[in-house]
Amino acid sequence: MKYLIIFFSAFLLVACKKDKTTVSDKGTADSINIVQDSAKTEASLGKILVETFPFPTEIKECSCYFAKNKADFEAEKYIYADDAGKTAYMKLDGKRIAMKLISSSDMEVDEELTKEIESDNYKISVKGKKIKHEEALLFEGTLTIEKPDGTVETMPIYGECGC
Numbered sequence: 001m002k003y004l005i006i007f008f009s010a011f012l013l014v015a016c017k018k019d020k021t022t023v024s025d026k027g028t029a030d031s032i033n034i035v036q037d038s039a040k041t042e043a044s045l046g047k048i049l050v051e052t053f054p055f056p057t058e059i060k061e062c063s064c065y066f067a068k069n070k071a072d073f074e075a076e077k078y079i080y081a082d083d084a085g086k087t088a089y090m091k092l093d094g095k096r097i098a099m100k101l102i103s104s105s106d107m108e109v110d111e112e113l114t115k116e117i118e119s120d121n122y123k124i125s126v127k128g129k130k131i132k133h134e135e136a137l138l139f140e141g142t143l144t145i146e147k148p149d150g151t152v153e154t155m156p157i158y159g160e161c162g163c
Contacts, residue, residue, distance in 0.1 A: 050145070
């Protein structure tokens with residue numbers, strides 16, 4: 001009887017070791033899946049996702065803010081906003097980012113609006129033409145976003161600048 005218990009215990013010990021080998025094989029399969037997931041992320045490169053966001057609370061006074069079209073502008077679905085001096089805000093590729101405003105044209109001198117914005121991952125150019133002059137200036141134009149990998153996204157914009 002004693003030998004039977006020892007034999008049975010040894011058998012269980014060997015059986016448990018085989019299960020551990022199976023578990024480690026699953027770990028290897030998980031690692032392969034992680035590599036495949038990151039490959040899918042790289043495959044999605046080539047398009048810049050531009051999302052709408054509410055008006056930034058950081059902007060207190062003068063500002064420019066744009067939507068993709070007049071209907072989105074009236075619904076307050078903005079894709080770009082700046083504080084008319086230092087910082088521009090956008091939501092790109094799922095992240096809301098604040099970027100340094102490099103240059104901006106003087107809108108009182110001519111009918112054209114130009115802005116250049118840069119961050120580590122994006123270079124943005126805003127070009128617009130004044131369509132209405134009231135307390136705030138309404139503009140229509142284009143917004144161009146460039147990434148270091150050469151990806152470029154251009155879209156129409158509609159919005160206003162004012163204090």
